[in-house]
Amino acid sequence: MNFKESWIKSFLGGISFSSLIILSLITFFILKEGIQIIFKVGVAKFIFSAEWAPLENKFGILPMLISTCIVTLLAVLLSLPIGLGTAIFLNEFANPKISTVIKPIIELLAAIPSVIYGFIGIQIISNLIRKYFGGSGLCVLNAAIVLSIMILPMLVSISSDALRNVPYQYKEASYAMGATKWQTIYHITLPAARSGILTALILATGRALGETMAVLMVIGNSTQIPKTLISPARTLTSGIALELGYAIGDHRRALFGCGVVLFALIMCLTLTLNLILRRKEKTKYLF
Amino acid sequence: MLQKLTEKIIKTLFLLSTLCVISISFFLLFYVISNGIRFISLKFIFTNPQNMGLSGGIFSILVGTMVISILSVFISVPLGISTALFLVEYSKETTLTRIIRFGIESLAAIPSIIYGLFGFIFFVIYLRLGWSILSGSLTLSLMILPLIIRTSEEAIKAVPYRWRIVSYSLGANKIQTIWKVVLPSAAPGILTGIVLSLGRCVAESAAVIFTAGVATKMPTSAFDSIRTMAVHFYILVREGISTNNAFATGCVLLTLTLLINAISYLIVYRFRK
Numbered sequence: 001m002n003f004k005e006s007w008i009k010s011f012l013g014g015i016s017f018s019s020l021i022i023l024s025l026i027t028f029f030i031l032k033e034g035i036q037i038i039f040k041v042g043v044a045k046f047i048f049s050a051e052w053a054p055l056e057n058k059f060g061i062l063p064m065l066i067s068t069c070i071v072t073l074l075a076v077l078l079s080l081p082i083g084l085g086t087a088i089f090l091n092e093f094a095n096p097k098i099s100t101v102i103k104p105i106i107e108l109l110a111a112i113p114s115v116i117y118g119f120i121g122i123q124i125i126s127n128l129i130r131k132y133f134g135g136s137g138l139c140v141l142n143a144a145i146v147l148s149i150m151i152l153p154m155l156v157s158i159s160s161d162a163l164r165n166v167p168y169q170y171k172e173a174s175y176a177m178g179a180t181k182w183q184t185i186y187h188i189t190l191p192a193a194r195s196g197i198l199t200a201l202i203l204a205t206g207r208a209l210g211e212t213m214a215v216l217m218v219i220g221n222s223t224q225i226p227k228t229l230i231s232p233a234r235t236l237t238s239g240i241a242l243e244l245g246y247a248i249g250d251h252r253r254a255l256f257g258c259g260v261v262l263f264a265l266i267m268c269l270t271l272t273l274n275l276i277l278r279r280k281e282k283t284k285y286l287f
Numbered sequence: 288m289l290q291k292l293t294e295k296i297i298k299t300l301f302l303l304s305t306l307c308v309i310s311i312s313f314f315l316l317f318y319v320i321s322n323g324i325r326f327i328s329l330k331f332i333f334t335n336p337q338n339m340g341l342s343g344g345i346f347s348i349l350v351g352t353m354v355i356s357i358l359s360v361f362i363s364v365p366l367g368i369s370t371a372l373f374l375v376e377y378s379k380e381t382t383l384t385r386i387i388r389f390g391i392e393s394l395a396a397i398p399s400i401i402y403g404l405f406g407f408i409f410f411v412i413y414l415r416l417g418w419s420i421l422s423g424s425l426t427l428s429l430m431i432l433p434l435i436i437r438t439s440e441e442a443i444k445a446v447p448y449r450w451r452i453v454s455y456s457l458g459a460n461k462i463q464t465i466w467k468v469v470l471p472s473a474a475p476g477i478l479t480g481i482v483l484s485l486g487r488c489v490a491e492s493a494a495v496i497f498t499a500g501v502a503t504k505m506p507t508s509a510f511d512s513i514r515t516m517a518v519h520f521y522i523l524v525r526e527g528i529s530t531n532n533a534f535a536t537g538c539v540l541l542t543l544t545l546l547i548n549a550i551s552y553l554i555v556y557r558f559r560k
Binding site (some may be wrong): 002004005008009011012015016017018019020022023025026028030033081083086087088090092094101102104105106108109111112114115116117118119120122123124149152156178181182184203206207209211212213217221228232237240241244245255256259262263266267269270271274 | 293294297298300301302303304305307308309311315316318322324328357365366369370372373377386389390391392393394396397398399400401402403404405406407408409413426431432433436448460461468486489490491492496498504517521524525533537541544545548552559
């Protein structure tokens with residue numbers, strides 16, 4: 001009987017490694033296809049050259065890198081105040097009954113396919129931008145707005161969990177000293193929930209960084225470095241999705257090179273998040 | 288006085304941001320569904336697309352989407368539940384489990400286009416599966432694995448420890464306890480995770496467009512290329528093939544994902560009592 005138990009334990013343990021094996025397979029194959037071309041072109045040139053002309057063997061991803069950063073940052077900046085405000089309202093001000101109805105509705109936003117968001121970007125947001133800011137409407141700003149809506153549910157649900165986990169005694173102590181509601185939120189609740197809010201921020205950044213189809217549909221796909229917010233551009237993800245269908249040879253390898261850069265960016269975010277959470281675990285009892 | 292005013296203003300600002308989020312959600316649903324619903328008929332759902340989607344319906348697309356999503360869930364669920372069982376029932380927090388958890392977290396953070404690139408180079412080209420249902424669902428199964436592991440783990444953790452003790456005291460061994468006590472009572476939670484990942488598969492486009500392909504024919508084997516509904520919708524919108532069909536397909540896609548998520552809520556709600 002004991003033999004059987006230990007056999008099952010090692011069987012399940014072996015299966016548990018599948019996620020690690022998958023992670024290494026993904027890393028290996030993306031690197032294998034992509035790293036070669038990066039070194040062939042030259043690391044500095046691949047990253048800092050602004051010319052992307054696959055037919056002439058020119059592979060510089062600077063425009064895509066810059067657009068990716070701008071779009072992601074802008075999306076997070078647009079989304080953070082609204083997301084955090086909603087989380088604070090749901091936790092601190094709203095009737096709990098109302099919150100339990102509203103939260104699932106917001107979480108539903110996370111389940112909507114990204115192509116639907118892209119469609120809204122094309123049909124509605126692009127018209128608004130064309131009307132009020134000019135240009136074609138398919139631009140950096142449009143992508144940032146679409147992304148900011150897409151990352152809202154994540155920001156709201158994770159930061160509202162963080163706010164809810166702040167011990168009630170902290171707030172009571174603050175009220176007892178005569179602080180108002182907003183003073184308590186600003187000086188007590190938000191600082192105590194900061195690692196959770198930071199987690200929400202990092203995860204949302206990762207989501208915005210990696211989103212492909214919605215961005216592809218609304219950003220206009222020009223290979224230039226965007227000069228204004230209403231210029232068309234392309235991000236790393238949309239560049240890959242746009243060209244992978246027909247790319248061959250070095251061109252395809254260069255797209256995998258974009259994949260390597262994207263992968264590296266995402267892994268940096270994941271590692272940062274891990275560090276933050278580990279530090280939080282250590283300081284949990286110091287509060 | 289001034290302080291009271293500040294409090295009021297701040298509360299109003301928070302209320303406004305909440306209203307903003309809610310109105311965005313409702314507007315989105317309303318816009319897609321109200322524009323699409325008048326183009327949907329039984330004929331639209333039960334005929335295959337013709338002329339690249341210019342006319343005809345979405346029957347083969349619907350079938351393909353269902354097949355690929357269900358297949359990926361079938362591949363991923365055994366792996367996911369086994370991993371969750373190992374993490375909760377068979378191991379303490381050690382360096383080993385920390386490494387495994389790091390792997391799961393990283394997989395969860397990887398964007399779908401990277402899964403698409405990997406599936407394309409590994410399943411489609413390296414394993415020579417071609418653009419097919421099999422490549423697509425293998426890729427999707429990797430993508431949903433972290434979600435299934437996490438939800439199963441939470442469900443298994445939520446089973447009270449006393450129940451296991453009672454089972455042991457009746458003379459059951461560990462496997463019998465897991466099989467007869469832990470898994471049945473964790474089943475609703477695990478099921479919720481499965482339904483949610485089914486929804487993820489239906490909604491996904493970047494990971495399947497380069498692994499399952501874009502063929503609109505009715506699939507006859509697992510090695511046939513298919514076009515999932517999200518990809519079909521993307522192509523209709525992007526190539527401007529037919530606005531009516533695009534709206535109708537978008538409406539069906541949105542309704543399907545909402546329905547799947549509503550089911551997961553119902554499962555949670557029903558078994559919480």
